[in-house]
Amino acid sequence: MSLKPAIFLDRDGTLNEDRGYVWRWADFYWLKGVPEALLKLQKAGFKLVVVTNQAGVAKGLYQEKDVLALQRLIAEDLKKLGVTLDGYYFCPHRSGERPPCACRKPAPGLLLKAASDLGLALNASYLVGDKISDIQAGLAAGVQTILVRTGYGLTAEPEVTPKTKVFDDLPKAADYILLKAPNLDPNPNLDGS
Ligand SMILES: [Mg+2]
Ligand SMILES: [Zn+2]
Numbered sequence: 001m002s003l004k005p006a007i008f009l010d011r012d013g014t015l016n017e018d019r020g021y022v023w024r025w026a027d028f029y030w031l032k033g034v035p036e037a038l039l040k041l042q043k044a045g046f047k048l049v050v051v052t053n054q055a056g057v058a059k060g061l062y063q064e065k066d067v068l069a070l071q072r073l074i075a076e077d078l079k080k081l082g083v084t085l086d087g088y089y090f091c092p093h094r095s096g097e098r099p100p101c102a103c104r105k106p107a108p109g110l111l112l113k114a115a116s117d118l119g120l121a122l123n124a125s126y127l128v129g130d131k132i133s134d135i136q137a138g139l140a141a142g143v144q145t146i147l148v149r150t151g152y153g154l155t156a157e158p159e160v161t162p163k164t165k166v167f168d169d170l171p172k173a174a175d176y177i178l179l180k181a182p183n184l185d186p187n188p189n190l191d192g193s
Pocket of ligand 1: 010011012013014018129130131151
């Protein structure tokens with residue numbers, strides 16, 4: 001089986017507005033152009049994998065079943081556009097746990113689990129996120145890293161090294177990825193024909 005390239009996607013602040021502990025569909029607002037950008041990436045051959053810290057579970061603000069319910073609604077909404085999420089991984093723990101879990105970003109656990117489950121080629125994959133902890137998780141997993149200026153991105157931007165590319169938002173990051181991916185189709189036909 002050949003390994004597949006993937007885009008690891010932070011959720012809050014990268015895909016949707018980070019309103020703080022988003023767990024209800026009513027609080028989930030796609031950032032502009034994101035679903036369309038996901039469609040382009042998927043049509044170009046990338047697996048789409050959400051990797052999200054959900055410390056609200058450990059803090060008792062909501063439960064794992066709420067995370068899963070929102071995940072289903074996000075997936076259903078994307079389906080209308082023809083986008084299928086290939087993986088959705090979350091860390092329900094909080095910072096400061098002793099011993100610390102292996103999945104809370106900046107640890108690379110979510111990415112490594114996905115790579116093992118889905119057969120992903122980490123060296124051909126990207127992580128897109130808005131926090132330094134996203135970037136650190138990506139670097140630790142050995143994927144290329146992109147910071148977006150949505151969410152907390154402007155705060156994180158001074159902390160990244162030149163190794164990490166920075167774009168205004170996920171659609172801009174997707175344009176860059178598609179130009180860089182030599183073996184994948186940079187201009188996918190969006191009507192599916
Ligand atoms: Mg985020
Ligand atoms: Zn965890």
